[in-house]
Amino acid sequence: MTARRTSFYLDKQNAKWLGVCSGIADYTGLERTWVRVGAVLLTIMGGFPWTLIAYLVTAWVANPKPFGLYESAEDAKFWQGVRQSPTRSTRDVRAKFRDIDRRLADVETHYTSRNSSLANEIDNLR
């Protein structure tokens, strides 16, 4: 749990060359191919030395992605959302808790309304 999940990593597993584009795709949640196409287009359109320099500097500065940073694909997607907007992610988690609360309340009403003996017992416990 020491590795940060909100920092930028090089994605060496899906790298074409040094894993910068694939790292950007992993960080932002964009499609990997489009990031590469965008980088190549930028370089052709006149950013020639600068994009390459930026690429190499990024590859030199950033760390490779630690193995097993996320337990599942769903987890990785969640953290992509957090990197885009932490506020929205927290709201999502809160919404999930409220949904669970509502569904449990349904179960509770079902049991309490169905048999009065159980309802009495629950009332005694309160």
Place this chain on the structure above:
Amino acid sequence: MEDVLVPVMVVGMLFIGLPWLVFHYITKWKQAKTLTVDDENLLDDMHDTARRLEERVITIERILTAENPNWKMNG
């Protein structure tokens, strides 16, 4: 005396004071925007807990539906 002191003051203000001010506010603004390590771990934990709770609720709902398919209606 004054024609030495004034340039020194002005250069000091321009080349030390101003960048200092700018970077001070940049770092403050960056800190406000990012999550701290504690926040990150807390959010991860809550996300995990929510997922596990949802799985449990789904199990309970499945058991209830097996017992009584329209349990939500008479509730």
